Amino acid sequence: MPGFPSLQTLKHTAKLLQHGVNVFNSESKNETMVISIVDQFKDMKTIDIAREKVGERIFVGWPFLQEGKVQAISDEQFRYELINGQINKIPHKQEISEKWRRKADKFEQDNSKRYGTIIGKVNVFAHVLVLKGMKQEQDGALVREFFEEEQEYAIQITVDSVECEDSRYEEKPAAPLAEEFPLYTEIFYLGNNHYGCPGRVSSNTEENLAVKAIIDKNNLNEPEFGSEVAKAFAARIKYSPSFAVAKRLNISGLTLSKLTASLHVICKSNSNEQKSTDQRVNLGLNLKFEAKKQKVLGYTRKAKIKDKDGWEYSEKAIQILAEYKEKFPEFIQGLENKHDKEEIYTAEDFYPKEEAVSKINAIKDWLKTVEVRDFEKVPLEAEQLDKEAIQEIEKAADEFLKNMVIDQEEFKKLARYQLLKPSHASTLLQNQKFNLGDRVVFVKDSGNVPIASKGTIVGIEKNNIDVVFDCTFMGGSTLGDR
Incomplete structure (x- = not known):
């Protein structure tokens, strides 16, 4: 076999x-x-x-x-x-x-x-x-x-x-045009204007083809709103390397690393029972996940810093860290003083015994207001637009659809390479490169997405892309409520 x-x-x-x-x-x-x-x-x-x-x-x-x-x-x-x-x-x-x-x-x-x-x-x-x-x-x-x-x-x-x-x-020679593209074959037009619009073969000869395509009369080419939103998103979120962030906050790099990851503190129970009911609390901001190779969208990323991989933090992340330090200076100072300690601390490492539990609970309550548990975790190599940027794209797409005027146009004397059959997608499109904000059309005749659906790329991973399509359909998702 x-x-x-x-x-x-x-x-x-x-x-x-x-x-x-x-x-x-x-x-x-x-x-x-x-x-x-x-x-x-x-x-x-x-x-x-x-x-x-x-x-x-x-x-x-x-x-x-x-x-x-x-x-x-x-x-x-x-x-x-x-x-x-x-x-x-x-x-x-x-x-x-x-x-x-x-x-x-x-x-x-x-x-x-x-x-x-x-x-x-x-x-x-x-x-x-x-x-x-x-x-x-x-x-x-x-x-x-x-x-x-x-x-x-x-x-x-x-x-x-x-x-x-x-x-x-098996390698195969090219089939004759009429055999490869019979009359009424569904295709996508790859000409300069109306690139990617769907249509059908209306005539074929040994030399060339003609197609009737469904076009938008108001637009020769796809609108650029996705790319504009992606550029604005990139300009909006600036990142600083960890050493610069530590210097700006006047804390050590190790303290910064602990605060932005998981930071477990044990609160010892005041119960008189022999068996303790100690509570373990995570007081870290959970902005980076080294072992899982994940980052938090819009807050952290990993980049080459002086030929080494290092963490970088956005202004939003720095503001949260600054607020953490301002509200709980004793806790931050306790971390600074205990660099040689293992990853798990007790509340008494930071506060006197009589007020330790209440102080730790105050930090826990503050973290709930920051909603650190709701931060969006993505793979390190992923590029993704945030919720705000996607909402802008959705508004622009709705406006674009309102102004569309659907018509039919015939294109004649076309060469084979100017058309794409859905069945050829896997052998013609395997080397495409995508950027955030690119407009795309679904050209495969199988899967959950209706053929010829248009959308905008809002996320890129190693072998996958996230697309917000212009129209809703059964089988789609909310991309993690983004």
Whole structure:
């Protein structure tokens, strides 16, 4: 079955051994079925491997095989590349050679101890561009697309070919226009004016196409209100590095770090019972979450500061910190005096015993007025507009919809690349780059979002975007009440 993992794609033996395989952070105490790979390249010279492999198709990641393309072959001393049709031998610098050997030894060790696979000493690496997926060229041909960054694999656990090819990754020539775009096919128009508007094919020939598209007579192009709101949002929220914030508030960096994270204080009960009912209170502002790799939208972010990752704070965050210090100076001073203490404090660390609990409760009550528990937590790499900015976008979108005048227009003599079929979205649009405030249209013919729905990007994460659509529909969300 295409893509199904199989050990049989490489020659190997298997044996029960006391091997100490470490899967869950501790070595196994019992016997493990250990696989030993038969190295088919053991007697080959590196230059011969390079002549055979560089520029060729290969399968890596055994036994979960992925297709790739060999860019180069390397050993401890040289890298072999294909230049102008010839294999060139490029010597390593000493530090590269040492790094190569460390990486090779680690690769062998990881396979042995983590995966229970003895691959033998790694003497040759294949430098591979792994298959990313398929992309459609402007002429309509479907071709393989590879990641740009090389990955290194020990040559003995690579596979030349597979018996069952995966039909999803077969390259195909362009189909004739009339076959690819029959009459009345639903499309999206990609011309200069009215870019992204939906329509249908009205005529087709061997050379070109014509479509009837649904347009807005009042606007040749999409309005820029989303980008304008995003720019205003960026200008509104300025960030300062932690050392500057600490200096401005006249507190230490460690105190700032504790105040902006979780800060637990134990209030001891005054009960006369033997068993204590101590209460644990979080008096931190919870503006940053190092372990979870999260920040609070509009208050904190992580950025490069002098070549190191450091926290930065917005003016809103600084104002809350300043108010905290002004209202509870004894508590802040207590933190300053107890830098050597562990993360959990008691109320008596800051106040006399007779008033400690009431003072801590006063801080807790103040934090409720600040509503720190309602702060919006997002991944560190995320870019998102806040609630206020999104409300501005919604108002602008409503105004835009009121002024729309829907009409139909025919566009003639169109080339293939000026149209987008919904079924081609995954092979044509996979490399798009988005910015906050961009106007977008949903072009896929499946999913919860109605096809041809327009909206504005209000959030960007690694592999996802948040969109506020112009019109409501079943299956949408409120984006965490933003």
